[in-house]
Amino acid sequence: SLLETVAGALFANGMYERAGSFFEKLGDANRAMEAFRKGQAYARAVELSRRAFQGRDVVELEELWGDYLVSRKNPDAAVNHYTEAHCYIKAIEAAIACRQWAKAAQIVETLTPADAKPYYQQIARHYESSRAYEDAERFFLKAAQPQEAVEMYSKANRWEKAHRVATEHMTQAEVAMLYITQAHRLESSGKFKEAERLYVMVHEPDLAINMYKKNRRYEDMIRLVTSYRKDLLTETHLHLAQQLETEGSFKLAEKHYVEANDWGSAVNMYRANDLWDDAIRVAKLHGGVNASKKVAYAWAVSLGGEAGAKLLTKFGLIDQAIDYATESGAFEHAFALALASKKEKLPE
Numbered sequence: 354s355l356l357e358t359v360a361g362a363l364f365a366n367g368m369y370e371r372a373g374s375f376f377e378k379l380g381d382a383n384r385a386m387e388a389f390r391k392g393q394a395y396a397r398a399v400e401l402s403r404r405a406f407q408g409r410d411v412v413e414l415e416e417l418w419g420d421y422l423v424s425r426k427n428p429d430a431a432v433n434h435y436t437e438a439h440c441y442i443k444a445i446e447a448a449i450a451c452r453q454w455a456k457a458a459q460i461v462e463t464l465t466p467a468d469a470k471p472y473y474q475q476i477a478r479h480y481e482s483s484r485a486y487e488d489a490e491r492f493f494l495k496a497a498q499p500q501e502a503v504e505m506y507s508k509a510n511r512w513e514k515a516h517r518v519a520t521e522h523m524t525q526a527e528v529a530m531l532y533i534t535q536a537h538r539l540e541s542s543g544k545f546k547e548a549e550r551l552y553v554m555v556h557e558p559d560l561a562i563n564m565y566k567k568n569r570r571y572e573d574m575i576r577l578v579t580s581y582r583k584d585l586l587t588e589t590h591l592h593l594a595q596q597l598e599t600e601g602s603f604k605l606a607e608k609h610y611v612e613a614n615d616w617g618s619a620v621n622m623y624r625a626n627d628l629w630d631d632a633i634r635v636a637k638l639h640g641g642v643n644a645s646k647k648v649a650y651a652w653a654v655s656l657g658g659e660a661g662a663k664l665l666t667k668f669g670l671i672d673q674a675i676d677y678a679t680e681s682g683a684f685e686h687a688f689a690l691a692l693a694s695k696k697e698k699l700p701e
Contacts, residue, residue, distance in 0.1 A: 360384075370394040377401065386410070393421050395434075412438050423447060432456060445472050454479055458492070470496045481505050490518060499523050500531050507535055512550060529555040540564050545573070558582070571605070575612075587613045598622050607635060616640065620648060633668070646670060650677045654686065661690065 360375035369392025376385035382405040389398035395418035402410040415438035422431035428447035435444035441463050448457035454476055461472045477492035486509060493502040499522035506515035519528045532551040539548035545564065552561035558581035565574035571593055578589045590613035597606035603622060610619035616639035623632035629652045637645035649670045653661030665674045671690065678687035 364388055364391075368392075370397060373397060373401075382406070390414075390417075393417075395421060416440050416443070419443060419447065423450075429453065432460075436460065442468070449475060452479075466497075474498060474501070477501065484509075486511065486514070490514075494518075494522065500527070503531060504535065507547075507551070510547070512554075516554060529557070533557065533560065536560070536564075545570065549573070549577070553581075571609075591615060591618075594618065603628065603631070607631070611635075611639060620644075624648070624651065646674070646677055650674050653690070654683075661686075665690070 356375055356379055360372050360379065363369075363372035363375065369388045373385045373388035373392065373394060374397075376382075376388055382401060386398060386401055386406075389395070389401060395414055399411055399414050399418070402408055402414060415434045419431040419434035419438065419440065420443075422428065422434065423443075429451040431447045432444050432451070432453065435441070435447055441460050445457050445460050445464075448454075448460060449472075457472065458476050461469045461476070464472070473492045473496035477489045477496060477498075480486070480489035480492065486505065489505060490502045493499065493505070499518055503515045503519045503523075506512070506518065519531065523531070532555045536548040536551035539545075539551070545568065548564060549561040552558060552564070558577055562574055562577045562582070565571070565577065574593075575586075575589065578586050582589075590609040594606045594609035594613065594615075597603075597609065603626065606622060607619040610616060610622070616635055619635045620632045620640075623629065623635065629648070633645050633648045633652070636648040649665055649668055653665050653674055655661075656664055661674075665671045675687050675690045678684075678690060
């Protein structure tokens with residue numbers, strides 16, 4: 354017939370949807386379906402399937418329809434067709450591709466936990482990047498990834514929320530391991546206060562103390578020792594003082610010797626390094642006049658009679674030095690000092 358001739362010619366020339374329409378008019382549902390499929394006229398194909406084939410091809414056709422729409426860069430329109438075809442993975446990926454996050458999340462609920470996990474993570478990452486932290490937390494937890502939620506909150510400096518998630522959804526050992534790992538990373542980035550907070554949260558102040566020691570942040574180190582290891586405070590001050598003295602940082606060493614109630618070691622440090630002015634200053638400040646007399650006398654001894662006398666005269670300590678030398682049984686030196694500076698002290 355003429356209709357058959359026209360339909361065949363249209364099909365042969367790639368005009369499949371129009372050919373399918375002619376085949377439908379001829380009552381040839383099979384050839385009409387073939388034409389609609391070939392022409393990717395899926396709306397017509399689905400309609401024909403329901404009318405002529407009890408809908409047996411509808412699921413397959415809906416999936417093909419979705420694939421076609423995705424290939425035409427129209428994933429938004431593909432989502433519902435994939436859902437109709439029960440192709441939930443494809444539906445989720447199409448929803449994500451067009452940023453229909455709520456729709457994607459809704460479809461993910463239909464998957465098994467194992468299949469859903471990577472999509473929950475992907476959705477959570479989206480909400481994290483959008484700073485919708487509570488939504489992100491919800492999906493990280495659905496993905497059985499509480500540590501990711503903890504890390505997210507930590508990076509955002511929301512420590513209380515990080516701690517809540519950690520304590521509610523992780524074992525104590527897991528929390529400790531996670532926080533210590535994060536603290537190491539923060540420490541490497543120079544974020545010492547944030548690292549300290551994590552160390553202390555998992556009851557590891559010694560790690561924070563050691564961090565500050567390694568990075569020569571001694572004030573912070575002492576602050577933590579005072580708070581958490583007070584019984585080691587004096588020992589810590591002494592250890593730091595000795596280290597700093599070895600490095601030639603005498604002023605800082607002095608500070609820690611004094612904090613350890615061992616100002617005498619600070620005096621000896623200055624004496625050993627020929628820094629007598631500092632030695633006398635420390636002795637007078639922390640030990641009083643008598644202590645400074647002893648240091649002045651030691652300095653005078655190191656210089657010798659006349660030079661020592663001049664030095665003591667400079668400090669106004671000649672009387673004390675002569676007295677101290679006499680009391681110490683250093684009569685020759687006392688005589689030399691008196692001869693040089695205080696002849697009235699000499700015997701007749």
